[in-house]
Amino acid sequence: MVLSFAKSAQPGVPPQRVERAIRANDIVKEFHTEQGNRRVLDGISFSVGIGERMAILGRNGAGKSTLIKILAGVERPTRGSVHRGLNMSWPLALGGGFEGQMTGYDTCRFISTLYGASLKDVVEYVADFTELGSQLFTQLRFYSDGMRARLAFALSLAIDFECFLIDEVILVGDRRFQQRCHDELLVKRKDRAMLMAIHSMEFAKEFCSSALVLKQGRGRVFYDLDLACSIYASL
Numbered sequence: 001m002v003l004s005f006a007k008s009a010q011p012g013v014p015p016q017r018v019e020r021a022i023r024a025n026d027i028v029k030e031f032h033t034e035q036g037n038r039r040v041l042d043g044i045s046f047s048v049g050i051g052e053r054m055a056i057l058g059r060n061g062a063g064k065s066t067l068i069k070i071l072a073g074v075e076r077p078t079r080g081s082v083h084r085g086l087n088m089s090w091p092l093a094l095g096g097g098f099e100g101q102m103t104g105y106d107t108c109r110f111i112s113t114l115y116g117a118s119l120k121d122v123v124e125y126v127a128d129f130t131e132l133g134s135q136l137f138t139q140l141r142f143y144s145d146g147m148r149a150r151l152a153f154a155l156s157l158a159i160d161f162e163c164f165l166i167d168e169v170i171l172v173g174d175r176r177f178q179q180r181c182h183d184e185l186l187v188k189r190k191d192r193a194m195l196m197a198i199h200s201m202e203f204a205k206e207f208c209s210s211a212l213v214l215k216q217g218r219g220r221v222f223y224d225l226d227l228a229c230s231i232y233a234s235l
Contacts, residue, residue: 020085021049022163022193027080029066040066042217048193055204056197057232058214064197068167071195086162086193092153100141104132104151115159122158129154157184163193201229
């Protein structure tokens, strides 16, 4: 099969859907290198609404994480725009941005203040979900990577987001904790929008309603997940 990876587009989207959606409009991202400008994303467009789950598929270096960061506002596109018509999370399981001098409790307080949530509710949820116990009052610089991931995951779920951004890691900890993550995110929040940069084709087929396949900066949206995964496997 010969596939043309033209600049992605999704014409004919009803105005009411665009308003209550995450919409990428002709996203271009270039990085300056010693060899000159490197275009990582080249004209990426799509829309994801409430209850829709889009897998972002691509080989290493295809621009998945860069796209997630642009959607989250961590990176700015070189050109194009992002319409955030839904209350969107930070990239799920990404705990690298937390301040090491803060405790887990301090982080809960910061996040609850930032998003206008009840500190009591956030702390209770995070304490129950992470099972960190007294370590919730320990500085984050003493946390393992797994503990940071569990804290970040729990904090994301503690806020009533309408759209979740997921960059590779979605299940952390032992098998019991992974099942809990699965149930909280994919079962209890099945009505939320999700954008997931993943490698697992099995996961995409089972849980996603569409897929954006990236290759050399270009992207194309598929609603046939079997076809999307077949093309991804051939890249």
